[in-house]
Amino acid sequence: MADKFIEDKVTRVAVKKDGQEVKMDFNDLKSGGFIKQRQKDQFTVRLRCPGGRIDTKKLMEISKIADKYSKKSVVHLSFRQSLEILYVDYKDFDNMVRDLEKIGQKVASCGPRVRVPTACGGCEYNPNGLTDTQAMAKMVDEKYFGTPCYHKFKISFSGCPIDCARTKEMDLGFQGVVEPVWDEDTCTGCTICSKACKEDAIKSHPETGKPIYDPLKCIWCGDCIRACPTESWQAKRYGHFVRIGGKHGRHPREANEAAVFIPDGKVPEVIEKTLEWYKMNGKRGERIGATIDRVGIDSYMKFMEPVFKSGEPITTGKAHKWQI
Amino acid sequence: MADIKADASLDLRGVLCPINFVKTKLKLETMDVGQVLEIVLDDGEPIQNVPKSIKEEGHKIVEVKKEGEYFRLKIQKR
Structure with missing residues (x-):
């Protein structure tokens, strides 16, 4: 038995490639960014690109590395916005990881852990954007990437209710919102707001043209x-x-609506407390949505109350229009 | 309130998004700061989108009038 444990401690091994000896580090494989392909000895190497944003200089370096190691000279854009280098021989992992490290590019992950966050353009350059989704994705990647969980844990940021980052299908999703407030004195009753509103939440007064706002x-x-x-x-x-x-996959589950108007500064706490609740209530192989179905949304909402109080908790856990 | 005098005008009825905005923008580029451009926009998508884009470009909408199925906007170049 003792031998077995000693053997398990070996992380580096030597393998033969084209008659030459190359080193392989099992720690490289731990994070799970190396995904086995259908072809023998060939793997896809998934890079870590939070929010799908890549510096152009780095992109040029990545393309050189991809060209060097991809046996078919191709990359693929993953569904979670990261670049994947296809057809990489597993014996090249060590050298490739070292080349990637030189340009400051990390490998992403798969498996039961917090994944690379995804995000839309956000308020930095998208006219619809209400929150700085790119900055948030970068922060989440730095602080929480790779945190072990019972199952995969996907976080995304959408900058507005169009929700391009599909927060309704994430284990934890953050979508930008803004609460409008109207000043009667400066309003000229031009009716443009009632036209601009696609939700029928603003009607114009038939005589004055001034808005009649329906917060629900x-x-x-x-x-x-x-x-x-x-x-x-x-x-x-x-x-x-x-x-x-939320989740997609074989059995999609639409996310529960938990809170609105949570400020930027409280996002880390929401993530930490959510992971804490998941750790206490979940079990191996179970997505957090399944935990909610089994344990009940009330348990989650009660646990999250201290941080959700920074905005407006949606106490029913499932209501498009919450009661103020 | 007295009508604001326009220095130029564009009839954008029947012109689709975003061509209506681009035409507005190009016209404004030929004008001087402070001058006023009058545009006529269709109801629906054009009136939903064009005012937002004009604002984002930094210009000021100084007058809006609804005339039947379309809108008459006056934009001051900034």
């Missing part, structure tokens, strides 16, 4: 604020709509 129909996209010529619609507060327990 509003999905906090900010179109009224962007369209108003006189700045009479203003942002009262920005934040994140937090969704929990």
